[in-house]
Amino acid sequence: MLYQIYEYQRAMMLAWADQSAQAFVNPFSPFAYIPGAKHFAAGWERLHCLSTGGDEPTFGIPDIVRDGCVVPVVEQIVWESPFCRLRRFEATTSARHGDVQRAVPAVLVCAPLAGHHAVMLREVVQSLLQEHIVYVTDWSNARHIPVADGSFHLDDYVTHVQEFIREIDVASLHVLAVCQATVPALGAIALLASRDERTPSSLTLIGGPIDARRSPTAIGRLASSHSIQWFRRNLVYTVPQPYAGAGRQVCPSFVQLSGLAAAQSAPLWDLYADYCATLARGDAELANSHWQALLDYSAVLDMAADCYLDTVRTVFQEFQMAFGSWQVRGQAVRPQDIRSTALLTIEGELDDISGRGQTHAAHDLCRGLSSRDKRLVTIPGCSHYDLFRGPTWRTKVFPSICDLTRHYAQPLGGRLRAKRAVRASTTFPCWNLTR
Known part of the structure; x- marks a missing residue:
C-alpha cells in the first residue's frame, strides 16, 4: 500500500x-x-x-575532448536481457584496418546494483574514453520488468558479468567494478578461473564490501543487526499498476533514496549547494554540471527483492566471500584460483559506505596471484562518492587505473566476437543485438 x-x-x-x-x-x-x-x-x-526520479536517465555523452580536439562518441547497446543492457562507448577516431582495430584496450565497467542507475558513473565513462573503449552494465529498473520474465538473484548478476566477459575479447579486456559490484565481479572472474576459462587482463575494485567485517559502517551494522525477515517485511514492496512489473517484489527507489538522504545527506546537500552557488555567480556551464550531478545522484531504481536480499545475506550477514563459503549455482567461488588477472584495489580513507580494508581484503583472497600483479591504493581524505566523481577521481583514481591498463595492455582491444551464440541461462532470456 x-x-x-x-x-x-x-x-x-x-x-x-x-x-x-x-x-x-x-x-x-x-x-x-x-x-x-x-x-x-x-x-x-x-x-x-x-x-x-530519473526514471530513464541517459548517459548523454555525445563527445569528449582529447588533445584539445572534440571527438565524437558512439554509444550502442550490444547485448540485452530483461534485466540489463550492455552499453558500448567508443571515441570514433580509433584507426581501423579491415575488421581489426588499433590496440585500444577495452574496459568493462560493472555498475553497482544498489539503488542508483548506472549514469551515476558518467564521469568514469567520460574519463576512460580518453584511452579505452568502454562497456557499461546498465541495470534495468525492476518495476518495468514483467513478472513473466522471471526472478533476478545475486547469482544472476554474476552470470551476467561472466557472459559479458565471454562476449568481449578477454585478451585485451580490463574489468572495473564499483561499490556493490565488486563482489559479483570478483566472483564471476573467480568462477571463470576455476573452470580454466580465459580471464581478463586486470580487475580493478573500487570502494566495495569484499569483506564487510572490516571497519564496519552504518550500512553493515544495520544489515548485521536485523534478520532477513525484517528486511523483507520492512523494505520490500509490490510494484503496483500501471507499471509493466506490477506484482514484482522490489526494494523501491523511494525507500533507497530516503535512506541515502537520511544516512548520507552530505553528498546530496553539497551538490545542491554547489549548484546554487555557481548559479548565483552566473556560471551557467558549471551550474549545469552540478545540476546534472544532482540528477544522477537522485536517479534511483527499484531493485529486484531477491537480488537485494541475497546481497544483504551473502555480503553483510554471512560474509560468504571472506569465509570461502559462497556458491553460485552450486559452484564454489574460489578467488585463489585467479592466476592471470592483475588486481588493483582502491579505497577512500573516509569512505563511510565501504570501510577501510573492506576492498583491500581481495588481496588476501586472491592468493594465486603473485605480488607483482597486485596493487592497492588508499586515498587520504577521500569519501565514497569522491572515488568515482570529482577532482579526486580525476587526479588520484583515474591515473591509477590508466597505469594498470597500460602496463597490462594487449593488442586487438575491445573487438566483440562476431556471431557468437549466446549461452542460454536458466533464469533469464538474453540475446545479442549488435555485432
Missing part, C-alpha cells in the same frame, strides 16, 4: 510543479509579469525534474 501512496504523492507533486512553472511563463497569467517570474518558473521546472 505504501508504494501506491507514494505514487499518488509523486503524481500530485509533478502536476503541481508543472502547473506552477506554467503559471510563471503563460502570457495570460498575472504571475508572468511579476519581477523574477522566469527564475520562479525555472525553479519549478527543476523541481519537476527531480520529482520524476
